[in-house]
Amino acid sequence: MNSRRYTAIASVLVAVLWLGFATPLLAQDTAAAPSFDVELTGDYGYHLPPNIAPEGTYPHTVDSLIDILHYFMVVLFVGWGIFFVYCLWKFRQREGHKADAKPIKAKASKYAEIVVAIFEAFLLIGLSIPAWASVRNEFPTEEENPLHLRVVAEQFQWNFHYPGPDGVFGKTSPAFLDLATNILGIDPADPNGKDDITATELHIPVNRKVIADISSKDVIHSFAIGVLRVKQDAIPGMRIPVWFEANRTGNYEISCAQLCGNNHYSMRALMIVEDQGVFDAWYAKAAEGPEEFDEDELDD
Amino acid sequence: MADSHADISKHVKLYIGVFAALAGLTIVTVLASQVDFSGPGHVVVALLIAGIKATLVAAVFMHLKWERSGWIWWPLVLCAFFFVVLMTLPTLVATESRDRAPAGTWDTIPVREAPAHSGGNAESGH
Amino acid sequence: MSASVLPYTVKPHPVTGVYSGKLGTWLFLASEVMLFGAFFSTYVLLRVGAPTEGAAVWPTHEQTHLSWKIGGFNTLVLIISSVTMVLAWAQLKMNNFSKARLYLIVTFVLAGLFLVVKLTMEYYPKFEAGIRPSTNIFFAAYFVLTGLHALHIVGGMVVIGYFIGPGASLWKKDPEYFTNRIECTGLYWHFVDLVWIFLFPVLYLL
Amino acid sequence: MSHDEHHELSFIRKYVFSIDHKVIGIQYGITALCFLFFGFCLMMLMRWQLAYPGQELPVLGKLLGEEFFPGGVMTPDFYNSLGVMHGTIMIFLGVVPLLVGAFGNYVMPLQIGAPDMSFPKLNMASYWIYLCGGCVMLASFFVPGGAANSGWTAYPPLSVTATTGQTWWIIGMVFLITSSLLGSVNFIVTIVQLRAKGLTMFRLPFFVWSQLVTAFLLLLAFPPLEAAGVLQLADRVLGTSFFLPEGLVISGQQLVQGAVPSGGGNPILWQHLFWFLAHPEVYVLILPAMGIVGEIIANNTRKPLWGYRPIVYSSIFLGFMSFIVWAHHMFITGMGTSLSMFFATTTMIISIPSVVILTALVISLYKGSIRFNVPMLFALSFLPMFAIGGLTGLPLGLPASDIHLHDTYYVIGHFHYVVAPGTIFAIFAGVYYWFPKVTGRRMSEGLGKIHFWLSLIGMNGAFMPMFFVGIAGMLRRGYDPAAYAANENLLGMVKMSSWSVWMLGVAQLPFILNFFMSIVAGKKVSANPWEATTLEWSAPSPPPHGNFEAVPVVYRGPYEYSTDDRKDDFFPQHLQAEA
Numbered sequence A: 001m002n003s004r005r006y007t008a009i010a011s012v013l014v015a016v017l018w019l020g021f022a023t024p025l026l027a028q029d030t031a032a033a034p035s036f037d038v039e040l041t042g043d044y045g046y047h048l049p050p051n052i053a054p055e056g057t058y059p060h061t062v063d064s065l066i067d068i069l070h071y072f073m074v075v076l077f078v079g080w081g082i083f084f085v086y087c088l089w090k091f092r093q094r095e096g097h098k099a100d101a102k103p104i105k106a107k108a109s110k111y112a113e114i115v116v117a118i119f120e121a122f123l124l125i126g127l128s129i130p131a132w133a134s135v136r137n138e139f140p141t142e143e144e145n146p147l148h149l150r151v152v153a154e155q156f157q158w159n160f161h162y163p164g165p166d167g168v169f170g171k172t173s174p175a176f177l178d179l180a181t182n183i184l185g186i187d188p189a190d191p192n193g194k195d196d197i198t199a200t201e202l203h204i205p206v207n208r209k210v211i212a213d214i215s216s217k218d219v220i221h222s223f224a225i226g227v228l229r230v231k232q233d234a235i236p237g238m239r240i241p242v243w244f245e246a247n248r249t250g251n252y253e254i255s256c257a258q259l260c261g262n263n264h265y266s267m268r269a270l271m272i273v274e275d276q277g278v279f280d281a282w283y284a285k286a287a288e289g290p291e292e293f294d295e296d297e298l299d300d
Numbered sequence B: 001m002a003d004s005h006a007d008i009s010k011h012v013k014l015y016i017g018v019f020a021a022l023a024g025l026t027i028v029t030v031l032a033s034q035v036d037f038s039g040p041g042h043v044v045v046a047l048l049i050a051g052i053k054a055t056l057v058a059a060v061f062m063h064l065k066w067e068r069s070g071w072i073w074w075p076l077v078l079c080a081f082f083f084v085v086l087m088t089l090p091t092l093v094a095t096e097s098r099d100r101a102p103a104g105t106w107d108t109i110p111v112r113e114a115p116a117h118s119g120g121n122a123e124s125g126h
Numbered sequence C: 001m002s003a004s005v006l007p008y009t010v011k012p013h014p015v016t017g018v019y020s021g022k023l024g025t026w027l028f029l030a031s032e033v034m035l036f037g038a039f040f041s042t043y044v045l046l047r048v049g050a051p052t053e054g055a056a057v058w059p060t061h062e063q064t065h066l067s068w069k070i071g072g073f074n075t076l077v078l079i080i081s082s083v084t085m086v087l088a089w090a091q092l093k094m095n096n097f098s099k100a101r102l103y104l105i106v107t108f109v110l111a112g113l114f115l116v117v118k119l120t121m122e123y124y125p126k127f128e129a130g131i132r133p134s135t136n137i138f139f140a141a142y143f144v145l146t147g148l149h150a151l152h153i154v155g156g157m158v159v160i161g162y163f164i165g166p167g168a169s170l171w172k173k174d175p176e177y178f179t180n181r182i183e184c185t186g187l188y189w190h191f192v193d194l195v196w197i198f199l200f201p202v203l204y205l206l
Numbered sequence D: 001m002s003h004d005e006h007h008e009l010s011f012i013r014k015y016v017f018s019i020d021h022k023v024i025g026i027q028y029g030i031t032a033l034c035f036l037f038f039g040f041c042l043m044m045l046m047r048w049q050l051a052y053p054g055q056e057l058p059v060l061g062k063l064l065g066e067e068f069f070p071g072g073v074m075t076p077d078f079y080n081s082l083g084v085m086h087g088t089i090m091i092f093l094g095v096v097p098l099l100v101g102a103f104g105n106y107v108m109p110l111q112i113g114a115p116d117m118s119f120p121k122l123n124m125a126s127y128w129i130y131l132c133g134g135c136v137m138l139a140s141f142f143v144p145g146g147a148a149n150s151g152w153t154a155y156p157p158l159s160v161t162a163t164t165g166q167t168w169w170i171i172g173m174v175f176l177i178t179s180s181l182l183g184s185v186n187f188i189v190t191i192v193q194l195r196a197k198g199l200t201m202f203r204l205p206f207f208v209w210s211q212l213v214t215a216f217l218l219l220l221a222f223p224p225l226e227a228a229g230v231l232q233l234a235d236r237v238l239g240t241s242f243f244l245p246e247g248l249v250i251s252g253q254q255l256v257q258g259a260v261p262s263g264g265g266n267p268i269l270w271q272h273l274f275w276f277l278a279h280p281e282v283y284v285l286i287l288p289a290m291g292i293v294g295e296i297i298a299n300n301t302r303k304p305l306w307g308y309r310p311i312v313y314s315s316i317f318l319g320f321m322s323f324i325v326w327a328h329h330m331f332i333t334g335m336g337t338s339l340s341m342f343f344a345t346t347t348m349i350i351s352i353p354s355v356v357i358l359t360a361l362v363i364s365l366y367k368g369s370i371r372f373n374v375p376m377l378f379a380l381s382f383l384p385m386f387a388i389g390g391l392t393g394l395p396l397g398l399p400a401s402d403i404h405l406h407d408t409y410y411v412i413g414h415f416h417y418v419v420a421p422g423t424i425f426a427i428f429a430g431v432y433y434w435f436p437k438v439t440g441r442r443m444s445e446g447l448g449k450i451h452f453w454l455s456l457i458g459m460n461g462a463f464m465p466m467f468f469v470g471i472a473g474m475l476r477r478g479y480d481p482a483a484y485a486a487n488e489n490l491l492g493m494v495k496m497s498s499w500s501v502w503m504l505g506v507a508q509l510p511f512i513l514n515f516f517m518s519i520v521a522g523k524k525v526s527a528n529p530w531e532a533t534t535l536e537w538s539a540p541s542p543p544p545h546g547n548f549e550a551v552p553v554v555y556r557g558p559y560e561y562s563t564d565d566r567k568d569d570f571f572p573q574h575l576q577a578e579a
């Protein structure tokens, strides 16, 4: 009897010590904190990352879905947990207490199950499906003047292909590929390709919709912009469009969310959201092409 | 299923009959493949004939015709259902793969004529 | 504990109506259906989704070098072997061991014939002509599907061979048990035949 | 049953190539526990890299060699290998063999009053094929390039272009699948055919039902993965391209398969075939665990399981539905609206039977007389832990919220709550519960309680932080979480998780000690130390060859505790009512 109580007290103690003290101590130890080339905009912590999409677009539905679900889960778990602990205490084996084998009528549980089912149906039909439909089908129309670009993943880098001022992408093919100078394999003979922009940082204008076609050269990657709640596998042989919009300027991270080889963990890119003016300036300059590109044309 | 000798010899006749049917159907399926059906006619005819043959084999040679045990039938029904699920895979994959790139390139196709998503780079293929 | 001590290895269970071996064989066949189902579904997918240009286009009939004559011949061989298999069982049921054994031998020989035709008249000439599974997506599917089917044939031959040879002594000890085992072998064998009934039109004719 | 057959078997026939289900069960048990422990050790290594990225691994770093630990620091490739092997070993070599191979094999025939499995030789073959598969997996660490490193999901094209270890992984998997298939045929036939007289389907203990449903899942879901494995093997060694589209360019070079760049394949196909198995597989991991928990709860509340029939129907429904939800792992591959709606709906539907089962187990506590012994502690804590794991499955099952959570540590947290403090706790519960049956001795309660409390804290300390870092966006399979600036504030929590894992490792020492000590020095107990009702307790401990002294006959349902005014509060299934 006594030893049982000791075990119980000891375990609570260990739990308190472990979860209460050791972990905050560890949490303060950020010795391994990395130093980065750029400062990220926004506040990151043990919660959802900042959401820079305009109100009313699908990334906010994603957030509210996550929020609502977790409230729901906590309520269920706590309610359920109270009953659980109550049973453990009230019906523990002891002198003079006997089990009662007559099956009880648990109407409450049936109602609870029905409520759960209805709530799930609501989340599914009310929130998830519209949001998903928005991700998949409600692409910005041309009247909204979206920015078009292509995202081509490769081990272990994100390549962004902009059509340049003429608005038309050059033809690309592996035949023209050159790792040093023409990483997208743009056809040098295609006039549309002359002003195309190849970048490894994603520049987008603020408050303008973007349509990106995701594809991959080699293995499956996953194009993920945490702050925009965008995640789309980049699958070789397929080309899958996504759309998004940012309403806050700054520097953000793009990550690769699908295991793609040894350097998967560091396959990150920078997303720079800037004012339309700044963006236009960058766009014009980039379209003139970096030096390597000129060299390439000289070689021809 | 009955076990007496007379019954078994009746079976034997049936087996021979089924064999004749199978052989005949094999010839029919070969002949049918030479005929020029339009569209998916070939596939339908060939699979139909194969289906009949398979049914004959399963019903007679494998004795399903005489099988009464639910413990054999239910797993088979289950299996048949999941088999159908498996055979829907190609459609599932195909709906996702409509943006497949053409041979030899990873990305030169024009953007598909999606509902509300076209223009811009739509003409870029050429 | 030797297997024969367990109940219902020989006699059917009074409630479920089958003996254990038969139920086991059917369950095993159900899993085989799922196995070949996955292969067929892959085949359909690759074929329907094949690109229309480039190195990966689906080959035409002429390019596949598959002769429906050889395929048709092998189909007949397998069908006959299925009949002889079921006849072997019928003979055992009629207490006719020597005839049954003869049918088993015929089945075995036909299975061997199937393999010989497959190897010498189909695989070998293709390898001669430089055709490999890697040649194109059609041959990839062709070799994997027929290769796996051929392995099933080999497996069947091992079992049938066992019952012609060392396994036959069971007949003397427990004829009903032996008959049951032949029935189960037969179930498997007909299934292998059944798979071929689909493989033949799918690969050779369509 | 013939008694004239009791001639002496040689040592080898009796203990090594035995066809007795009990010996095979023990073989499975010991082998799988070793694998489980090994898989855990791999994870303890990985947690070092996560907590202290790029820092030298103390002591071991040097020992493990320059190839994988240059300068004592793990390489990313090796990290990925560890991840694959951890996942594969835990699931296919640890948990399933324990739940099905060990508990299923040992307990199920006893619970149905059978002398053995229906096909004893097949049973032996299952074990040896499983062992071969395990050895192939382990050996793959020593091939050039190390073990497979493309994730336990082995997505092509990465897996097709990976090093040799991947080939070994596939071959190992083919062995394991074959073993499971043989086993499942055997289980179903045994349960259908060899039940004792009077033991109708609805008098079966819930554990037997869970084994039956599990066997069906294994039987019908595994073959497609076997097919997919064969195809991937062909892609790797024959140069075909079932899973490779045309025009792949790897490091600037066009990929040439075999002789020519054939292409024409589809990488998504693999994912469908893989998840067609792997989703039912997760219910393979949980159903027998629920079965064990159900047995122990009924026994230790001293009252019948509440809602036996709904539980049974729910497990059947769960098994059936698990075949049509697989693509919820693939929402992010670019799935269209109608498909994702279908799979999200089935996913929501499948959560209902889990809720029913769990609710029934909790209501079973009501008006019981609960004994808090070690098996019961583990069984009880299974309930809230599984609830956490299951509930966090819901945000993943809705495609919209899955956009943010997919491939983050949230997923890792979700499924570890169901498999680790869920299934592993059920396994521990089962070990403590059936140990007296297997050995005739009981494990120490004191050591058991230390094991329980420390494990409970360790598990929660390890996995709870994963939900927070996951929601914050930290991605799984990340060799170095510090590579992303957004993770900066999460590193402390990651460290806490790691320390909890190591603590959890220490917490297993009392268990290992207890386990081996009790085999030789545990307290001797009677054949029915827990005063249980099911048939296995009517056999002697350990049960002799042939299991029962007299062929058992069953007169009532499985959980007749405190049901009438007998002197004892339990009424075993095999006892005839006194008139």
Ligand code: HEA
Pocket (backbone or CB within 6 Å): A076, A077, A080, A109, A112, A113, A116, D153, D282, D283, D285, D286, D328, D329, D347, D348, D350, D351, D352, D354, D355, D358, D359, D386, D387, D388, D389, D390, D391, D393, D394, D396, D397, D398, D402, D405, D406, D407, D411, D414, D415, D418, D419, D423
């Ligand atoms: C045993 C294993 C197990 C179990 C049981 C489950 C159960 C569930 N899983 Fe999980 N899952 C995995 C193992 C498991 N999963 C694994 C291994 C992966 C990752 C694989 C990988 O990518 O590597 C995964 C991944 C995974 C995903 C993919 C995530 C992603 O990659 O983006 C999804 C998405 O839908 C999902 C959903 C679910 C759901 C809805 C359930 C449901 O069945 C859960 C149902 C349970 C409940 C709902 C809780 C129970 C009830 C209560 C709390 C009682 C409440 C009381 C009253 C109502 C009275 N799981």
Ligand code: HEA
Pocket (backbone or CB within 6 Å): D030, D033, D034, D036, D037, D040, D043, D047, D083, D084, D086, D087, D088, D090, D091, D095, D150, D151, D152, D153, D285, D412, D416, D419, D420, D421, D424, D462, D476, D477, D478, D479, D501, D504, D508, D511, D512, D515
């Ligand atoms: C059944 C499945 C299972 C189980 C039980 C576990 C158990 C554990 N897992 Fe695992 N895990 C997976 C399946 C499982 N895991 C899978 C599928 C993945 C994904 C892989 C991938 O990305 O491809 C994964 C990934 C994974 C990751 C993410 C890695 C990454 O993404 O980079 C982490 C990180 O912490 C982790 C941790 C743990 C821990 C701490 C445990 C602990 O709970 C372990 C506890 C273990 C024990 C307590 C063992 C006790 C045994 C004994 C004491 C034996 C005694 C022996 C004798 C008596 C003889 N796991």
Ligand code: CUA
Pocket (backbone or CB within 6 Å): A153, A154, A155, A156, A220, A221, A222, A256, A257, A258, A259, A260, A261, A263, A264, A265, A267
């Ligand atoms: Cu690219 Cu991960």
Ligand SMILES: [Cu+2]
Pocket (backbone or CB within 6 Å): D278, D279, D282, D325, D326, D328, D329
């Ligand atoms: Cu799943």
